[in-house]
Amino acid sequence: MADMAVQSTGMEAAAGPYDRAKALSAFKLGDVAFYWTTRLCAISVLLILGGIIISLIAGAWPAIREFGFSFLFTQRWAPANDPPILGALGPIYGTLVTSVIAMVIAIPVGIGIAIFLTELCPQWARRPIGLAVELLAGIPSIIYGMWGFFVLGPFMANHLQPFLIRAFDGVPVLGSIFAGPPSYLSLFNAALILAIMVLPFITAISVDVFKTVPPVLKEAAYGIGCTTWEVVRKVVIPYTRVGVIGGIMLALGRALGETMAVTFIIGNAFRITGSVFSPGTTISAAIASEFAESDGLHQSGLILLGLLLFVLTFLVLSAARLMLMRLERKAGN
Template identity: 80%
Template sequence: MAVHGASMEAAGPYDRARALSAFKLGDKTFYWMTRLSALLVLVLLGGIIISLIIGAWPAIVQYGTAFLTTSRWAPSADPPVLGALSPIYGTILTSAIAMLIAVPVGLGIAIFLTELCPMWARRPIGMAIELLAGIPSIIYGMWGFFVLGPFLANTMQPALINLFDGIPVLGSIFGGPPSYLSLFNASLILAIMVLPFITAISRDVFATVPPVLKEAAYGVGCTTWEVVRNVVIPYTRVGVIGGVMLALGRALGETMAVTFIIGNSFRISPSIFAPGTTISAAIASEFAESDGLHQSSLMLLGLLLFVLTFFVLAAARLMLMRLQKKAGS
């Protein structure tokens, strides 16, 4: 035993040096792999931006800032008259309506699952909500075209048109005639598509609230609504806003489902029941048959969508930073 111990002590320094060398090599390898992965993301992002700018450059030179203020889209005219105002209007409007519908519903489902739902029903309901995120967008579009669109045009839209008829502003927003293909129908499809993102993220962040905080609130006589409003929401607002912004990014860029049901009409109407188009829907429906200045204009639309999404996500990040700073102070 003494001899064996002596031999181990003799071999100890060499083994430790070799082990340290192996650890350093593994640490350096890991460091450079993570750094290259991060750089790869930046390279890909930069490549996409450069490709969009190169493809859109002829349209930028031809139209300049007038591209943003022109609503007419006539690629077959001589010379072509192409403007992005209608797709930009449709993109912002459909995303805004979708978020107005999806955010309250998604937060309500998340609150129900974490605070009110029986334990035996939480898992099935949660799985059902998450499965909505796995349905392909083209399936949503087909369902919207064949089922939801006719249902809304025959039931909900006539009722809203009659309800707000003659009322200033609202009469124009909910003006007729009913349509199977409209901005409102596309917005409703978008709301259904982004609902799982809002619900899943909100449910996960609501679950991180320490039980002792809620128990203390209940202990002083707070109702469930007061606990949610004064404890759960303030504690998790950063995560909730992050989930909402993630859903908004999905709504801004959704393509196939919107293309099926929005009508693809390049015009601006005050009525949400009128057909319209979005940037992504315009690109999807026309890019395959485009060339020359028409194709360049579609590339410029893609660049505008990229910039719009970037500013939305940047604004969300600034908002989260301010909330975190305020919470820290």
């Protein structure tokens, strides 16, 4: 037995250097392969992004050459004219107005739901409410559009819009913003749909970041006599503001680019009015409603609208990233 053990040990010692070198070589090869695989994945994202930008610029070039900067400041949209008259001011206005109204509604509601789920909600009710919020995110946008067209639009036109028109009649500024007549298809209805659609993004991300607050911080605040409102305002929100703002910006990006739901209920009117109860259009809705029947300069103008939406979204997300970097730097200091 001793001779066999010595013989086995000798064989392992003889084979040891060869096996170790082979294993190290295999590990090095795997590490290099993993490095280049991940690097190619990262580069592919840049290539795809660059390809999208180049294709948009190439498709929009005839419209850029024809209209120049006047495309941004012209309200009229008449592709049937000879020559066509195309202006992006109406869609840009509708995109910004609907997104701003949607965020004004969705931000306090979404953060309020997140605060309730993490701080106030009974344990037995957290899962059902959380699932309901997640289901809102999973509903296809076309379903939101159909619901808005058949249910929300008539309800708003028959009940809420007449009330708001009467309530703000004669009030400076607000009287013109909420001016009539009521309409099934309007900027305000589209903004409500967008608010419902982006609500799950704000709520889900806010819930996740609120859960990262160390319990000891909240317990210390409660220990010195703070109320729940004071704990949320002075502990939870300051500790998680970077994550909350990130969720809000993600929701804003979704609101800026939403297509089908908005197309159903906004009215697709290329004009600017002071009232949010009037029909309008957004960049994405204009492209969706007209692209299939377009050609020539008309199609190039729609592609230029897509390029403008790309630039607008890029600027918004870049501004959000810079703001988050400033907040992180201040928190570090």
